[in-house]
Amino acid sequence: METTTIGFIGLGLIGGSIAKAIRKFHPEYQIMAYNRTKDILEDAVFDGIVDIACTERDTRFALCDYIFLCATVDYNLECLPWLKQTIRPGCILTDVGSVKGEIHKKITALDMAANFIGGHPMAGSEKTGYEHSTDHLIENAYYILTPSEEVGLDKIGNYTELVSSIGALPMILTWEEHDYITACVSHLPHIVAASLVNVVQKLDSPLEHMKTIAAGGFKDITRIASSSPHMWQQICLENPEHISKVLDEYIRLIVQAKYLVDQRDANGLYEMFVNSRDYRNSFSDAPSGPLKKSFTLYCDVVDETGAIATIATILSMNGISMKNIGILHNREFEDGVLKIEFYDEDALAQAAEQLKKRNYIIYER
Numbered sequence: 420m421e422t423t424t425i426g427f428i429g430l431g432l433i434g435g436s437i438a439k440a441i442r443k444f445h446p447e448y449q450i451m452a453y454n455r456t457k458d459i460l461e462d463a464v465f466d467g468i469v470d471i472a473c474t475e476r477d478t479r480f481a482l483c484d485y486i487f488l489c490a491t492v493d494y495n496l497e498c499l500p501w502l503k504q505t506i507r508p509g510c511i512l513t514d515v516g517s518v519k520g521e522i523h524k525k526i527t528a529l530d531m532a533a534n535f536i537g538g539h540p541m542a543g544s545e546k547t548g549y550e551h552s553t554d555h556l557i558e559n560a561y562y563i564l565t566p567s568e569e570v571g572l573d574k575i576g577n578y579t580e581l582v583s584s585i586g587a588l589p590m591i592l593t594w595e596e597h598d599y600i601t602a603c604v605s606h607l608p609h610i611v612a613a614s615l616v617n618v619v620q621k622l623d624s625p626l627e628h629m630k631t632i633a634a635g636g637f638k639d640i641t642r643i644a645s646s647s648p649h650m651w652q653q654i655c656l657e658n659p660e661h662i663s664k665v666l667d668e669y670i671r672l673i674v675q676a677k678y679l680v681d682q683r684d685a686n687g688l689y690e691m692f693v694n695s696r697d698y699r700n701s702f703s704d705a706p707s708g709p710l711k712k713s714f715t716l717y718c719d720v721v722d723e724t725g726a727i728a729t730i731a732t733i734l735s736m737n738g739i740s741m742k743n744i745g746i747l748h749n750r751e752f753e754d755g756v757l758k759i760e761f762y763d764e765d766a767l768a769q770a771a772e773q774l775k776k777r778n779y780i781i782y783e784r
């Protein structure tokens with residue numbers, strides 16, 4: 420039986436991470452890629468991630484069962500007319516862009532809808548480039564699929580399975596739903612983070628006291644302000660109506676907050692914070708989906724020799740088996756935490772209890 424062939428146009432943070440995840444879970448698949456920077460392709464071949472390094476408009480893309488468009492939005496769009504002439508009839512063409520409207524409109528205009536399923540992994544980082552890609556970036560993250568209306572159910576089924584098989588959680592939405600939802604939970608937060616950082620820059624004195632003492636809360640809420648300015652510029656330009664609509668509501672809430680402050684409205688202010696606290700606490704940080712539930716805790720550790728061994732010893736002395744242990748560096752835990760995975764809920768609860776007893780700071784998700 421012929422093996423599945425997957426093509427990538429653009430092999431940066433997201434393309435590289437998807438390619439690495441496919442290599443991890445489907446080592447037998449054939450992966451081909453084109454990237455503007457040749458060195459990246461050479462690295463990916465050297466890493467064993469890519470089998471075939473392609474040139475621009477390489478005719479070998481005709482062999483692909485899936486093609487992931489993971490370059491910049493404008494380049495992805497630019498490739499479509501050529502892809503229309505190149506792909507084979509059964510090929511699933513997909514992208515990873517943060518906004519879906521523009522590509523769907525272009526796909527329809529080019530009469531390519533029978534092959535196109537938009538994609539958007541809801542995971543990323545403020546860093547870009549293949550060198551920051553990992554095989555676990557999209558693990559346990561929602562992966563939104565926006566099938567074109569003309570795409571067959573068999574293709575949707577196959578693509579959904581592929582997404583699940585590489586550890587992500589597929590969720591099907593229309594592109595309109597996608598663009599409205601992400602305007603609120605992804606695009607607005609980036610604008611808010613940028614504005615917060617800019618307000619400090621504007622109001623701070625030459626001695627930069629504000630910048631110096633900005634504490635954990637400020638850093639948490641503005642971490643995403645370090646993301647790629649070019650990428651977020653493009654996202655805002657691609658999704659202006661939805662972003663403007665959610666900004667209207669956000670500005671209304673900010674004006675209301677100012678009014679409560681100006682009025683010294685103790686009850687109103689309290690209500691505002693109670694409401695946001697309770698609603699935030701009701702968010703699930705651990706997405707549930709077709710994947711097996713994972714029983715994981717995160718623990719702050721001092722960066723010194725033996726710190727991990729001490730924790731491992733505490734757990735084993737209490738008869739608690741670990742499935743996995745390792746240092747995790749991501750945007751949420753800026754300085755790195757120890758991630759410990761257990762086999763079941765009971766082991767997780769016991770481990771949390773034992774570590775808290777010894778004053779370790781534990782985060783459960």
Ligand SMILES: NC(=O)C1=CN([C@@H]2O[C@H](COP(=O)(O)OP(=O)(O)OC[C@H]3O[C@@H](n4cnc5c(N)ncnc54)[C@H](O)[C@@H]3O)[C@@H](O)[C@H]2O)C=CC1
Nearest residue numbers: 429430431432433454455490494516517542543544547548
């Ligand atoms: N960065 C993030 O956190 C997330 C990004 N996305 C989406 O993924 C897409 C890609 O983002 P990243 O992977 O972060 O960017 P990136 O900058 O890491 O990767 C883009 C890749 O495309 C290549 N490229 C750019 N122009 C090209 C051209 N003309 N020809 C060939 N290759 C070209 C670059 O060399 C680079 O390797 C964006 O559209 C973004 O909306 C989606 C989810 C998360």
Ligand SMILES: O=C(O)C(=O)Cc1ccc(O)cc1
Nearest residue numbers: 517540541542543544605643
């Ligand atoms: O939640 C965010 O905005 C992120 O930090 C990572 C990210 C960036 C861009 C996306 O399209 C999806 C996820």
